Amino acid sequence: MAPPEMSAQVAADPLASEFVEQTAVDGLARHGGLLGWLARRVLQGVAVLVVVSIVVFAITSALPGDPARTILGQDATPQAVASLRHQLGLDRSLLSQYGTWAGKLARGDFGDSLLANQSTAARRTVASLVLPRLVNSLTLMVLAALISIPLAIALGVASAVRQDRKADKLGLLISLLLTAVPEFVIAIGLVTVFATTVLTVLPAVVIVPSGSTAIAQPHELILPVLTLVLIVVPYPYRLARAGMIEALQSEYVTMARLKGVPVRRVVRKHALPNALIPVVQALGICLVFLLGGVVVVEFVFGFPGLGTLLTTAVQGRDLRTVQACAMLYAAAVVIINILADGCTIAVTPRARTRQWG
Amino acid sequence: MHDKMDSAAPPSEGAPIDGFPVDPSQLSRRAFLKGAAAMGSAVVGAGVITACGSSSSITTPKPRRLTQTGGELSGAIMPPYRQPQPGGTLRIGASTGSASDTLDVAGPRSQVDYRRTEMLYGSLLERDQHNRTIPALAEEITPETSKGDVWTVRLRDGAEFHNGKTLTVDDILFSINYHLTAKFSVFASNLEAVGFDLKNGVKKLDARTVRFTLKRPYAIFTEYPISQGYWIVPEGYNPAHPVGIGAFKYESFTPGQQSVFSAFPNYYGGKPLLDKVVVTSLLDDNARVNALLSNQVDAIVDVPLGSVEQIKGDNNTHFMVTPAGQFIPFVMRMDVKPFTDVRVRQAFRLLIDRNVMLRQALGGYGNIANDLYCPVDPFYASNIPQRVHDPDQAKSLLKAAGHSNLSIELVAAPVGLGAMESCRVFQAQAAQVGVNVKLTQLDVGTFFGSDWGKRTFTIDQYGTPIDYFAMMAVTEATPTALYNETHNADPKLGSLFRQALVTVDDAKRKQIAYEMQSIEHDSGGYIIPFFVPRIEAVSAKTAGWQNWPNYRGLNGWHLQYVGFAD
Numbered sequence: 073m074a075p076p077e078m079s080a081q082v083a084a085d086p087l088a089s090e091f092v093e094q095t096a097v098d099g100l101a102r103h104g105g106l107l108g109w110l111a112r113r114v115l116q117g118v119a120v121l122v123v124v125s126i127v128v129f130a131i132t133s134a135l136p137g138d139p140a141r142t143i144l145g146q147d148a149t150p151q152a153v154a155s156l157r158h159q160l161g162l163d164r165s166l167l168s169q170y171g172t173w174a175g176k177l178a179r180g181d182f183g184d185s186l187l188a189n190q191s192t193a194a195r196r197t198v199a200s201l202v203l204p205r206l207v208n209s210l211t212l213m214v215l216a217a218l219i220s221i222p223l224a225i226a227l228g229v230a231s232a233v234r235q236d237r238k239a240d241k242l243g244l245l246i247s248l249l250l251t252a253v254p255e256f257v258i259a260i261g262l263v264t265v266f267a268t269t270v271l272t273v274l275p276a277v278v279i280v281p282s283g284s285t286a287i288a289q290p291h292e293l294i295l296p297v298l299t300l301v302l303i304v305v306p307y308p309y310r311l312a313r314a315g316m317i318e319a320l321q322s323e324y325v326t327m328a329r330l331k332g333v334p335v336r337r338v339v340r341k342h343a344l345p346n347a348l349i350p351v352v353q354a355l356g357i358c359l360v361f362l363l364g365g366v367v368v369v370e371f372v373f374g375f376p377g378l379g380t381l382l383t384t385a386v387q388g389r390d391l392r393t394v395q396a397c398a399m400l401y402a403a404a405v406v407i408i409n410i411l412a413d414g415c416t417i418a419v420t421p422r423a424r425t426r427q428w429g
Numbered sequence: 430m431h432d433k434m435d436s437a438a439p440p441s442e443g444a445p446i447d448g449f450p451v452d453p454s455q456l457s458r459r460a461f462l463k464g465a466a467a468m469g470s471a472v473v474g475a476g477v478i479t480a481c482g483s484s485s486s487i488t489t490p491k492p493r494r495l496t497q498t499g500g501e502l503s504g505a506i507m508p509p510y511r512q513p514q515p516g517g518t519l520r521i522g523a524s525t526g527s528a529s530d531t532l533d534v535a536g537p538r539s540q541v542d543y544r545r546t547e548m549l550y551g552s553l554l555e556r557d558q559h560n561r562t563i564p565a566l567a568e569e570i571t572p573e574t575s576k577g578d579v580w581t582v583r584l585r586d587g588a589e590f591h592n593g594k595t596l597t598v599d600d601i602l603f604s605i606n607y608h609l610t611a612k613f614s615v616f617a618s619n620l621e622a623v624g625f626d627l628k629n630g631v632k633k634l635d636a637r638t639v640r641f642t643l644k645r646p647y648a649i650f651t652e653y654p655i656s657q658g659y660w661i662v663p664e665g666y667n668p669a670h671p672v673g674i675g676a677f678k679y680e681s682f683t684p685g686q687q688s689v690f691s692a693f694p695n696y697y698g699g700k701p702l703l704d705k706v707v708v709t710s711l712l713d714d715n716a717r718v719n720a721l722l723s724n725q726v727d728a729i730v731d732v733p734l735g736s737v738e739q740i741k742g743d744n745n746t747h748f749m750v751t752p753a754g755q756f757i758p759f760v761m762r763m764d765v766k767p768f769t770d771v772r773v774r775q776a777f778r779l780l781i782d783r784n785v786m787l788r789q790a791l792g793g794y795g796n797i798a799n800d801l802y803c804p805v806d807p808f809y810a811s812n813i814p815q816r817v818h819d820p821d822q823a824k825s826l827l828k829a830a831g832h833s834n835l836s837i838e839l840v841a842a843p844v845g846l847g848a849m850e851s852c853r854v855f856q857a858q859a860a861q862v863g864v865n866v867k868l869t870q871l872d873v874g875t876f877f878g879s880d881w882g883k884r885t886f887t888i889d890q891y892g893t894p895i896d897y898f899a900m901m902a903v904t905e906a907t908p909t910a911l912y913n914e915t916h917n918a919d920p921k922l923g924s925l926f927r928q929a930l931v932t933v934d935d936a937k938r939k940q941i942a943y944e945m946q947s948i949e950h951d952s953g954g955y956i957i958p959f960f961v962p963r964i965e966a967v968s969a970k971t972a973g974w975q976n977w978p979n980y981r982g983l984n985g986w987h988l989q990y991v992g993f994a995d
Contacts, residue, residue: 136874136875136878137874137875137878137879138878138879141878141879142874142877142878185528196528201528260715263719263723267719267722267723268719268722268723269722272722272723272724274723275723275725276716276719276720276722276723276725277711277716277717277719277720277723277725279687279709279711279720279725279726280686280687281681281687281689281707282681282682282683282686282687282688282689283681283683371713371716372713372715372716373716374711374712374713374716374717374720376685376686380712381528381685384527384528384685384712385528387527387872387873387874388527388528388529388874389874390528393528
């Protein structure tokens, strides 16, 4: 019996098909198995982050205006500005500044917040600013991912089994609409319907009390998470559906049904695992997409997360915080991709065996 | 001779001039602060100096009247007054806030910082509902000489800090020293101008009376900063756990996010009605409005004009407008072409239709202005006729100046409510008289960066200035004044200003002020089309809101008088 094929749809998707499979096959089969693969990917990830760090540093240095001036305000005397510039190392060469910053970053030291330290005696590190926001943003992401991926698969399978019937057509239509409507509009639409205008049953913004985190306000998270779910579900839904349809039409499924295996069992045991493959392969894209969606959601719901911290830091020229947030986002993308590729390998047996190398 | 403060009026808080409805990670415009400083230092050796337009206690044969209020600005829209009941937690949605927020008494930065410090702390004097200076923590402040260099301060008896400690002179001295020496203190330069000599110029007469011998005469001792800013803290004050003497005490604080205050039952002005106040920073306009509509907050500041109809139409919210003297002037650099020619400046002031601009930029809320600031100062030149829209005159002035087809760049940024809209209206109205305006929009950070003060044609933003002379001191009185963005170097203006500084007599100073404003109205570099009000909204469940003319909105942030009612 031929090994399970990838669905034609996924094969057409560059990221999910050839590149991933080829890398997985190459790396794994040739060099030391799973551990070797992981090591290579981590090294690649670090290289990517180094490049990103250079880009981020270049961009923040190129922001118009003098950060010292912006922080101190225009009432500041030239001496105060010069002294702050010296304190921040802004009078050194770019290369030297980058070196100091990158070196600290490698040791896990994000530095001190330029902004937060201009108004109080206590020192506030960037890490202390970023950490609670990171936890909040991760809360949203994890909740949304845990709901949307299984939901998308379930809906996709249900649609595939009812292919071309009304339910399936409705599902496709809705997924098309959700993909077409901008994320911002979905968010505001939900707020208008459930929180402010049509009904007022759900909270419209997320207000996190001092010292607390977002997870302590579960009812306030309903609309933001719902927004993210609506944003993310359509793509894996279509993938799951296509994968399922493909699997249901394959020879071995036909064989099983001819043998008399009940439809339910066929779907669950034989077709489903193979329908999952395209979803897993596209997991990376879905999660990165989710990351972007979180920024929109944070804005609309006033959510105290990394995205809102980043925007206020840019406006206030708090360079260290901007750089830290940007690097965290980049690291998140790298990690997501490694995890997703790892999952891909796990579900694509072919990639694991030496003979395909 | 003593000059007792009139203590009949209810207590109120003073109002330092502060920042904008926009992002506070920019600066708060402390023009007024610098004004007092500039005036103080200009006073050295000049003998008896007077206050600018407001109260002061100079030993003159008849006691100086404390104040007349200046022009009251019209246009307040308040919900119907209901008597609030005790209890409840008021949740406020603020429009500013960032990581640099602080509760440190010496260093408020953003607009919401100022509001919070005003709740937590108290000052020696305050302003009442008619903007008159009244006693607060100080029962009496008396000048001992005619020069105004020796002052006796007697404190209120038995005023209690949040930690139970009773207010004494030691706390005053500690506070002065704290403001002078704290890192990033915003009051340091102004207190320097007062001239306290903490080493040799302090004599404690008893536990609550102290006599200050200043380093130099400072006749406006009872003015800013004593009356409005420079809040008092107890000895041993630690900003990490701020202890104050105001109506509300500190519970918790996350910068850029939320702060919680509880009522201080032993507040010297009487126990607040509310139990708690929670201030949350909701920077996004729509999120803030939505929070009110979905009942997650009870009051919001800075309602965007686009949401006004929605709020008015909602039965559970009340719309509020508090008139204020904030303004967003167009700034013409008088030392650079084409504005070196006074005819061009006059033409620019005539080509705008202020009523149209008010409607389009502020939705019709606010007040028309006459290219002059400080509308609430008693010395405001209300006799100068309101400038009207006169495009024909503008065209002929431009023609006479040889600029019939002028092209000019206007550099702007969203520095406040109505800023960009007024620029676009200006652009359209200028086109009608043959002036082609190219509008360049920057982000606020860049706008206030190193090019500020150097641009030929731009805008700016000011909070409500209270005193005309103080404002002049920092803007146009001298060519090198800190905020002289118009680069005004009119010698007549400068000499009149110097004259005012040494003129005791109120009537004479009023005359000088009128003359100066007349010159500015005629040939100055500012175009001030309107004054921007505070536009806010509150839940229908709240009660007790009134129009406090200190221009801060939300009942002047005297939250001890508001509450909930069924």
